[in-house]
Structures are given as C-alpha cells and as structure tokens.
Amino acid sequence: MSNFVDRLKTALQALSPDNIGTYIQESQIYRSIFRVGVPDSDRKRMLVMLGSVFLHLHPVKVRKSGIRMRYTWCMGGITFFLFLVLTFTGLLLMFYYRPTLKYAYVDIVDLREQVPLGIMREIHRWGAHAMVIAVWLHMFRVFMTGSYKPPREFNWNVGVILLVLTLLLSFTGYLLPWDQLAIWAITVGSNMARATPFAGSEGPGAALLKLGDVSLVTSSSDARFGLLGGRFVGESALLRFYVLHCVGLPLVAGFLMAIHFWRIRRDGGISGPL
Amino acid sequence: MELIRHAINFLSDPKILITIASLLLLASLKYPGKFYTNRTAFIVFGGMFLFLGLSVIDRNFRLIVTKPDNVPIVGMLFLVPFFTWFSLREAVRNDERAARGEPLIEQGETAEKVLSWPSLVYPELICMVLLTVLLIGWSIALKAPIEEPANPTASPNPAKAPWYFLGLQEMLVYFDPWLAGVVFPGLIIVGLGAIPYIDTNPQGNGYYTFRERKFAIGTFLFGFLILWILLVILGTFLRGPNWNFFGPYEYWDLHKLEALVNVNLSEYIWVKGLHMGLPTNPLIREGFGFLIILAYYLILPGIFARKWFREFYNNMGPIRYHVMMFLMLTMAALPAKMLLRWLFNLKYIVGIPEYFFNI
Ligand code: HEM
Numbered sequence: 001m002s003n004f005v006d007r008l009k010t011a012l013q014a015l016s017p018d019n020i021g022t023y024i025q026e027s028q029i030y031r032s033i034f035r036v037g038v039p040d041s042d043r044k045r046m047l048v049m050l051g052s053v054f055l056h057l058h059p060v061k062v063r064k065s066g067i068r069m070r071y072t073w074c075m076g077g078i079t080f081f082l083f084l085v086l087t088f089t090g091l092l093l094m095f096y097y098r099p100t101l102k103y104a105y106v107d108i109v110d111l112r113e114q115v116p117l118g119i120m121r122e123i124h125r126w127g128a129h130a131m132v133i134a135v136w137l138h139m140f141r142v143f144m145t146g147s148y149k150p151p152r153e154f155n156w157n158v159g160v161i162l163l164v165l166t167l168l169l170s171f172t173g174y175l176l177p178w179d180q181l182a183i184w185a186i187t188v189g190s191n192m193a194r195a196t197p198f199a200g201s202e203g204p205g206a207a208l209l210k211l212g213d214v215s216l217v218t219s220s221s222d223a224r225f226g227l228l229g230g231r232f233v234g235e236s237a238l239l240r241f242y243v244l245h246c247v248g249l250p251l252v253a254g255f256l257m258a259i260h261f262w263r264i265r266r267d268g269g270i271s272g273p274l
Numbered sequence: 275m276e277l278i279r280h281a282i283n284f285l286s287d288p289k290i291l292i293t294i295a296s297l298l299l300l301a302s303l304k305y306p307g308k309f310y311t312n313r314t315a316f317i318v319f320g321g322m323f324l325f326l327g328l329s330v331i332d333r334n335f336r337l338i339v340t341k342p343d344n345v346p347i348v349g350m351l352f353l354v355p356f357f358t359w360f361s362l363r364e365a366v367r368n369d370e371r372a373a374r375g376e377p378l379i380e381q382g383e384t385a386e387k388v389l390s391w392p393s394l395v396y397p398e399l400i401c402m403v404l405l406t407v408l409l410i411g412w413s414i415a416l417k418a419p420i421e422e423p424a425n426p427t428a429s430p431n432p433a434k435a436p437w438y439f440l441g442l443q444e445m446l447v448y449f450d451p452w453l454a455g456v457v458f459p460g461l462i463i464v465g466l467g468a469i470p471y472i473d474t475n476p477q478g479n480g481y482y483t484f485r486e487r488k489f490a491i492g493t494f495l496f497g498f499l500i501l502w503i504l505l506v507i508l509g510t511f512l513r514g515p516n517w518n519f520f521g522p523y524e525y526w527d528l529h530k531l532e533a534l535v536n537v538n539l540s541e542y543i544w545v546k547g548l549h550m551g552l553p554t555n556p557l558i559r560e561g562f563g564f565l566i567i568l569a570y571y572l573i574l575p576g577i578f579a580r581k582w583f584r585e586f587y588n589n590m591g592p593i594r595y596h597v598m599m600f601l602m603l604t605m606a607a608l609p610a611k612m613l614l615r616w617l618f619n620l621k622y623i624v625g626i627p628e629y630f631f632n633i
C-alpha cells in the first residue's frame with residue numbers, strides 16, 4: 001500500500017507544472033519554434049528581440065525616456081493595434097457581407113440577428129471610431145513634443161498621409177451597411193466633389209471647359225462621378241467603396257505603416273532632448 | 275433650473291461658444307503657469323463630469339448624447355481637453371526646470387538605455403489586453419446602429435456627413451462647397467505636411483515646452499482645438515434639422531425657422547452705400563470683393579513682414595515666409611468670415627453664382 005502511495009507521489013511530482021514546463025521547453029517542437037527559450041538572461045532578452053519578426057519591429061534596446069507613457073501616450077501604438085483589430089474583424093465581416101444592393105443591408109441585419117455572439121460588427125465600428133480619435137491624438141502628441149523637426153520631417157509627412165488614409169478607410173466603410181445613415185452621409189460627403197474647381201460640374205471654372213458648345217464637365221463626367229461610378233450613390237458606388245475599403249486602402253495603409261515604423265528607427269528612435 | 279438651461283442653451287450658440295472657447299484658449303496660453311495645473315484640472319474636469327451627469331436627466335440632451343455613434347465623441351470631449359492640459363502641464367514644468375537651470379523631465383532618462391524585453395514589450399502587452407477588454411465591453415454594451423434600408427428618394431433631416439467630417443460640414447455655413455469641401459480640406463493636408471519645413475525653430479525638438487515655441491503651439495492649438503475639434507462637436511451635438519442651431523436641452527424641432535437675412539458685400543456697397551443699382555457685369559459688381567481678397571493675400575504678408583513678423587521673415591527667408599503666410603491667412607479666413615457673418619450678416623465677399631464662384 002505505502003509502495004503504491006509512494007509511486008503515486010513520484011508520478012504526481014513528475015507531472016508538476018514545473019516539470020511539464022521544462023519538458024515542453026526542451027522538446028524539439030518547442031525549440032524549433034522558439035529558438036531562444038525563456039528570456040531569463042539579458043543575452044536571451046536581446047536574442048528574443050532579434051529572433052522574432054514581430055518583436056524586431058523594436059530595437060533591442062531603447063532609450064528610457066522614449067518608452068515613458070507620459071511622453072508618447074502610446075498613441076501611435078494604440079492606433080496600430082486598432083488597425084490590426086479592424087483588419088481582423090473586417091476579415092470576419094467579409095465572410096458574411098456581400099456588397100450588392102440586394103444583400104448588403106440584409107447581411108448587416110443578419111449579422112446582428114443570426115450570428116451567435118455577433119459583436120464583430122460592433123468591435124469593427126467602435127474600433128474604427130476609436131482609431132480616428134487615436135490618430136488625431138497621436139498627431140497632437142507628435143506636434144507637442146516637436147517631433148516633426150529634423151530629422152523626422154519626412155516621417156511626419158508619411159503620418160499625414162496615414163491620417164488621410166484612416167479617414168478614407170472610415171469614410172468608405174461608413175457606406176457599407178447600406179442604410180439611411182450610410183447613403184446620406186456618403187451623399188453629403190461626396191456632394192463636395194461636385195464643387196471641385198474645374199473638375200466638378202458645379203465647381204468654379206468648370207463652365208470654362210468647353211469644346212464648342214459641348215460642356216466637358218457635366219454631372220456624368222465630373223469628379224463626383226468618378227468617385228461614385230455614377231450620378232448618385234448607387235450600386236457601383238457600393239462596389240467601389242467596398243473594394244477600396246477592404247483591399248485597396250488597407251494595403252496602402254499597411255505599406256505606409258511599414259515605412260513609418262522603419263523610419264522611426266532610421267531617424268534615431270523615439271525623439272528626445274539631445 | 276429652467277433659467278440655467280436657458281443660459282446654457284444660449285451660451286452654446288456657435289457665435290458665443292466659439293468666441294468664449296477662443297478667448298479661453300488665448301488666456302490659458304497667456305498665463306500657462308496658472309491654467310495648466312492640477313487644481314484647474316480638478317475644477318474643469320469635475321465641472322465637465324458634473325455637467326454631463328446632471329444634464330443626462332434632460333430628455334433632449336440624453337437623446338443626442340446617447341446615440342450610439344455619438345458616444346465616442348463624448349469620449350473625445352474629455353480626451354482632447356485632457357491631453358491638451360496634460361501636454362501643456364508637462365511643458366510648463368519643463369519650462370520652469372529650464373528657467374531654474376535644471377535638466378528637463380525627459381533629459382534625465384535620454385542617456386539611459388533599457389532592454390526592450392521586458393521594459394517595452396510588457397507594457398505593450400498590457401496595453402493591448404486592456405484595449406481589447408475595453409473594445410469588447412463597449413461592443414457588448416452598445417449595439418452598432420442600423421437604420422431603415424437605404425432610400426435614395428427620402429433624405430433625412432438633418433443629413434449629416436460622418437462625424438469626423440462635421441467640422442467641414444460646419445464650414446459650409448460660412449463658405450461654399452468648393453472652398454469648405456475641396457480647397458480647405460486640401461490645404462489642411464498640405465499645410466500639415468508643410469509644418470516641418472516652415473517651422474525652422476530648432477528648439478523644442480523631442481521634449482515638451484511652451485516657452486520655446488509659443489507661436490507654433492498657439493497656432494496649432496487654435497487650428498486643432500477650435501477650428502477642428504470644436505466644430506466637430508458643434509456639428510454633432512448642436513446642429514439639428516436644416517443645420518439649424520439647437521441648444522443641448524432644446525428639442526430638435528423640424529419647423530424651427532431661422533431668419534436668413536444674409537447680404538452680399540456687393541449689395542452693401544452698391545445698393546446701401548452708393549444708392550445705385552447692382553451693375554450687371556459681375557466683374558464690376560464684385561470689384562470691391564476682389565480687391566479685398568487680393569489685398570488680404572498680397573498686401574497683408576508685406577505689412578506683417580515689416581511690422582510684427584520681421585524676425586520670422588529674416589529667419590525664414592522669403593519663400594518659406596510667404597508659404598507660411600498664405601497658409602496662415604487661409605486658416606484665418608474661417609474665423610474672419612465667421613466674425614463678418616456674426617457682426618454684419620455678410621454672405622459673400624465675392625458672389626458670382628453664375629460661375630459658382632462665391633467667397
Ligand atoms: C483590412 C482592413 C479592413 C477590412 C477587411 C474591413 C472590412 C469591412 C467590412 C466587410 C465592412 C462591412 C460590414 C459592416 O458595415 O458592418 C466594414 C465596415 C466598416 N469599416 Fe472596415 N475593414 C477594414 C479596416 C477598417 C479601418 C482601418 C477602418 C477605420 C479607420 C474601418 C472602418 C469601417 C467602418 C466605419 C465601417 C462601417 C461599420 C458598420 O456600420 O458596421 N475599417 N469593414
């Protein structure tokens with residue numbers, strides 16, 4: 001009997017979390033994925049930063065002043081994280097959503113009523129609002145610390161384009177639910193294009209662009225038409241906005257973020273007093 | 275109670291709201307050491323929470339503030355003032371340190387390097403987890419809105435652009451779409467991009483300070499806080515049917531009428547001033563308007579360069595200086611037009627509707 005208890009004890013000891021942990025960490029599978037193992041020494045902490053695609057976005061060592069929350073407010077990172085969340089939830093939404101007049105609205109209603117635990121739409125929408133606010137605050141922080149000054153002028157401009165892209169992403173996404181809120185918001189927004197000087201049918205100077213008696217800039221050939229693919233917000237506008245929203249703009253934004261992050265390091269890391 | 279409500283409705287009229295906010299900003303930048311302290315933060319944010327807490331009792335207020343899409347803007351109403359206060363408090367502290375000859379807050383730690391793992395990676399992880407929790411909680415609590423299916427023949431009233439463009443829509447009150455919707459947004463982007471090339475002040479790079487870059491910070495804050503954030507908030511909460519103004523406790527009455535008595539400059543001059551009819555040739559009719567616009571853009575920069583901005587001109591050189599002046603004057607055109615509208619009911623300085631050319 002006591003023999004059995006002893007053997008049970010050793011068996012349980014072998015199964016203790018510590019031992020299992022060590023066993024896993026020494027297995028070939030684990031070692032093949034995480035080369036460095038637990039970063040428990042400074043050497044390993046450096047290697048881990050170099051060895052991972054994700055972590056190597058960061059340098060191995062950073063200036064202490066640069067990681068202070070009170071300096072950056074983490075706003076750039078928050079913006080980036082929200083972008084990742086939006087990409088992920090957006091992808092899930094694409095499984096359900098079809099960008100046609102017939103289906104767009106019903107698909108959105110179904111997302112609420114049929115999909116179990118369906119909060120992807122909510123996360124996507126609130127995340128989008130949050131991202132817009134976060135970019136504004138990030139820009140505000142960069143301005144207040146004077147971090148646009150040399151050598152970071154170019155990266156500030158990459159940022160400005162990212163700001164525009166963020167707003168465009170949100171603008172194109174706003175149309176997709178295809179309800180009253182959506183089409184009228186986009187109608188109000190895109191009506192502005194009609195007033196583009198020279199390129200809009202109701203813009204100053206457009207009347208000057210004529211071939212003989214034929215006006216070149218009309219409501220079916222002006223900037224707004226080009227934006228919407230039609231004279232009003234209809235099926236082709238929905239398709240255009242969908243493609244831009246789910247493929248075109250995220251790709252461009254992703255590219256620019258890569259440049260943005262690369263440049264932060266080339267410019268000497270987060271700014272600080274010299 | 276009624277009285278307070280009326281008073282607040284009255285104070286939130288765009289004329290008064292924008293004026294008060296601008297004066298407040300100006301005063302706070304004149305005496306930053308007094309404004310950006312912990313005590314004022316308690317008073318201001320306490321007051322804001324109190325205002326919000328008491329106001330939600332009001333039905334009309336609740337209706338507009340709790341609209342799901344407006345909730346993040348209520349959040350912004352707190353976040354933007356908070357970060358304004360925070361960054362300027364850091365700036366004031368740094369300026370005081372510099373005045374005493376001590377190192378800046380940031381300076382103590384710039385020389386020191388730490389390992390990214392764990393000093394950077396762990397906080398990032400915590401931040402991501404917290405954000406995820408926040409987003410999930412928010413999404414469970416608040417359903418994304420979905421209205422009636424799209425109907426191109428029934429336009430809602432008010433028809434509003436997405437919230438982040440409401441500042442531009444608010445500009446439509448003062449300028450035509452070709453300016454408010456195309457030229458100004460374009461110039462905002464160009465202007466933002468131009469900032470690092472215009473601002474040649476080498477000080478204040480990489481730390482919070484106000485004293486070393488008063489002009490740059492003042493201009494940016496005016497543009498960002500008043501001409502962008504405040505207009506977004508105004509457009510969201512205080513503009514109802516027909517883009518009429520409605521106080522925060524006011525019912526959005528579709529039939530509220532606002533007398534439109536706006537008059538063009540040409541009419542002021544030819545009809546009221548010279549007691550003549552309006553000339554038929556638009557170029558003659560709008561001659562004065564054109565002169566004013568030309569003077570605004572061509573003569574003012576010269577005067578400024580000679581009087582107040584002499585140092586800028588000498589430091590920046592002519593090209594930078596004139597680009598800066600063009601952008602700043604365009605930015606100032608919005609408050610200028612607002613004032614003209616509020617004081618004289620001025621509609622257009624140059625008004626040639628035949629060619630959609632109205633300024
Ligand atoms: C790769 C990235 C993205 C993909 C694949 C994606 C995909 C989608 C899809 C399929 C929808 C329609 C479903 C719906 O309306 O509920 C949508 C809506 C929307 N998206 Fe995105 N999206 C992405 C990124 C973004 C970003 C970065 C923003 C904003 C900054 C954004 C803002 C919006 C908005 C405001 C809506 C309307 C939300 C709603 O009413 O539910 N999206 N997106």
Ligand code: HEM
Nearest residue numbers: 072074075076077079080139147156159160162163270271
């Ligand atoms: C999608 C939008 C954006 C993302 C994801 C992003 C991301 C980031 C991140 C993660 C950083 C590191 C420091 C920090 O968190 O503050 C950063 C720094 C920076 N960002 Fe952005 N950013 C975006 C938009 C912008 C905008 C709109 C601007 C300016 C107009 C801008 C200008 C800069 C500059 C100049 C730095 C370097 C700051 C320094 O060294 O102190 N970025 N950005």
